[in-house]
Amino acid sequence: MREVLVDGSVDELRKAVADALDGGTAVLPLAPGSTGLRDAMAPEQPVEPGTAVIIATSGSTGEPKGVLLSADALRASALATHQRLGGPGHWLLATPAQYIGGLQVIVRSLLAGTTCAALPPGHFDGELFASAAAAVLAEDGPRYTALVPTQLTRILDGGGRGLDAARAFDAIIIGAAATSAALRERALDAGVRIVPAYGMSETASGCVYDGVPLDxxxxxxxxxxxxxIAGPVLTHGYRLRPDLTAEALVDGWFRTGDRGRLVDGRLEVLGRLDDVINTGGVKVPAAAVERALGAVAGVREACVVGLPDAEWGQVVAAAVVAEEPVAEADLRAAVRAEVGAPAVPKRFAFVDALPLRGPGKVDRAAVVSHVFATLG
Structure with missing residues (x-):
């Protein structure tokens, strides 16, 4: 396999991915300093047949694993994305390319034969976004980018050049984490065209756009x-883990770790299967509580977790990021009305920001071990 460090320049990775798509050496994109993930991929051992890219991830469990993606899966995802958005276009890479959302921006631009500019790694704000977007926005034809909800929030908060640049894109895919109803409304009011996406490394990036599966x-x-999930975008397994592969891929279907429902053919993701809190014998879905809290005026984000409790087994606890002072009584009332009395959080923590892992994903383990442990 060919290891490529993702250090802000897309040139080397773009060339390596282009070669892999044409049947060349499989690519392992890595962030600098990812020694543990790199070693877990056992680069000295032969790569599984049919693999073009290996996405090294610790996933939601913290266990390192490598998602194997074929050239066909990457192409299928990229082509279906362009078809859904409005045709091949020019792309701005605004998320780390060692993750599938960023890597697919490179694949899409390669297949379209179009521009792929990139933000420098590290700090993100609207001014940096606008500067990096300038080369893409100067091109004719559709202009696209992909962001995580936190990035979009910063752009909307900052206004100015960053917001002007966001408005100029024909579509901005929002992935990696759920897009709240409040954030959707803010983007709509600001004239920013977003497309919330659901997917993961195992589906070669987003495979359901605004509730509707890609072709x-x-x-x-x-x-x-x-x-x-089934279709041509699926992984063909995990690096050196036939046990995980057999568990996740059954009769052509990928078994995600998410709960959901189909309403008039549209997918609604209800949260992680392992994010259900058992309090006093009642199962409370954390995502439902988060949605109720997020609908309260002044709440920007919320993360709901279960904390150990001698009496209840677990108690519901909520870490809240608020734009303005919010009364706990109002938060409790919103959850009681929307989800029910057993789901009302017994503990609250008001924080400036939620801890993250990867691009925009809330680190629930850190909320438990750091946020609430610090509060005692």
Missing amino acids: GVEVRIGTDDRVL
Whole structure:
């Protein structure tokens, strides 16, 4: 395999991915300093047949694993994305390319034969976004980028050049984490055209756009409300882990770790299967509580977790990022009305920001071990 460090320049990675798509050496994109993930991929051992890219990830469990993606899967995802958005276009890479969302920006631009500019790694704000976007926005034809909700929030908060640049894109895919109703409304009011996407490394990036599967992708709901996905975008397994592969891929369907439902053919993701809190024998879905809290005026973000409790087994606890002072009583009332009394958080923590892992994903383990542990 060919290891490529993702250090802000897309040139080397773009060339390596182009070669891999044409049948060349499989690519392992890595952030500088990712020694543990790199070693877990065992680069000295032969690569599984049919692999073009390996996405090294610790996933939601913290266990390192490598998602194997073929050239066909990467192409299928990129082509279906362009078809859904309005045709091949020029792209701004605004998220780390060692993750599938960023890597697919490179794949899309390669297949379209168009511009791919990139933000420098590290700090993100609207001014930096506008400067990096200038080369893409100067091109004719559709202009696209992909962001995580945190980045979009910073652009909307900052206004100015960053917001002007965001408005100029024909579409901005929002992925990696759920897009709240409040953030959708803010983007709409600001004239920013966003497309919330659902997907993961195992589906070669977003495979459901605004609730509707991409062409060729099938979604169904299995037992325990598990979201199941089939189609040409799927991984063919995990690096050196046939056990995980057999568990995740069954009869051509990928078994996600998410709960969902189909409403008039549109997928609604209800949260992670392992984010259900058992409090006093009642199962409370954390995502439902988060949605209720996020609908309260002044709340920007919320993360709901279960904390150990001698009496209840677990108690519901909420870490809240608020734009303005919010009364706990109002938060409790909103959850009681929307989800029910057992779901009302017994503990609140008001924080400036939620801890993250990867591009825009809330680190729930850190919320438990740091936010609430610090409060005692």
